[in-house]
Amino acid sequence: MKRTERLHAVSEALRRSGARGCSAERLASDFGVSVRTIKRDLDALENSGAPIWSRPGPGGGYGLATGASLPPVSLSPSQAVALMAAVSAAADAPYADLAAAGVRKILDVLDPGTRAKADELAGRVWVNAAPTPSRAIRSALEEAMAEQRVVRIRYVSRAGAASTRDVEPVLFAAANGQWYLVGWCRLRDAMRWFIVSRIERAGVTATACSGHTVSEVGEPPANARPVHGGSG
Structure with missing residues (x-):
């Protein structure tokens, strides 16, 4: 990992550690460098304006000051392109x-330099975006879920039969290259998986869901997981 990318990653590690902070030894182990190198990185971050605090002694460490004014969001070019690629490749999500x-x-x-490098790198990443459902349908499903x-x-x-159904949305799921709306179908009085691309119309009603939960859908496949943002 280049030093610039490591500085970004160390800053994120400190942010995630919250008020408990993180020791230099733990950071050094996580990033595969020496404690001396990590301390130089911390000095560099502090000199750049990051609100880093330190607590000496046993149980001490480093962290970011709570409520302090943070510098503008800083990503490496590779991180920026990773975000662009992920969003572009999942336009139907x-x-x-x-x-x-x-x-x-x-x-x-x-900053302009990072943005220029990210734009250049982005030109080297192509995605084959799938066709997306109409914006009106997607908006209705998203609003109903939220x-x-x-x-x-x-x-x-699949057989071509059309039906109108009232559905209590429980979760969105991606499987076999398709997005599904999983919810309690009031017509069938059961949990059902609806392929989003097969939904011709959708409208949010004023009726609140009755409380069906994700646990009723069952266990996700071994290779599936919720989209929580990292381990924290």
Whole structure:
């Protein structure tokens, strides 16, 4: 790992450690460098304006001051391109438009040199984005999920039969290259998986969901996981 990328990563590690902080020895072990190197990195971060505190003695360590004014978001070019690639490759994912807007906000505050390097590197990454459902359908499904309200959909089965159903959204799931809306179907009085690309219409109703939970769907496949942001 280049030093610039390590500085970004160390800063993120300190942010995630919160008020408990993190020892120089732990950071050195995590990043595969010496304690002396980590302390030089911490000095460099502090000199750049990062609000780093230190606590000496047993149980001491380093952290970022709570409530302090942080410098603008700082990413390495590779991190910036990773975000752009992930969002571009998953244009059919739930909340993809919001994710793209978030990435644009991050890119807008990068320093000009990093942004230029990220733009150059981005030109070396191609993605084959899948066709996306209509914006109106996606918006309705996303709103129903976020607000936990019943969504009324017109759904076409694999056999071509169309039906209108009221669904209590429980989760979105990606499997076999497709996105699914998983929810309690009031027509069938059971949990059902609906392929999002087969939903012809969708509208959010004023009816609140009755409380069906993810646990009712069952255990996810061994290679599936929620999209929590890291281990914290």
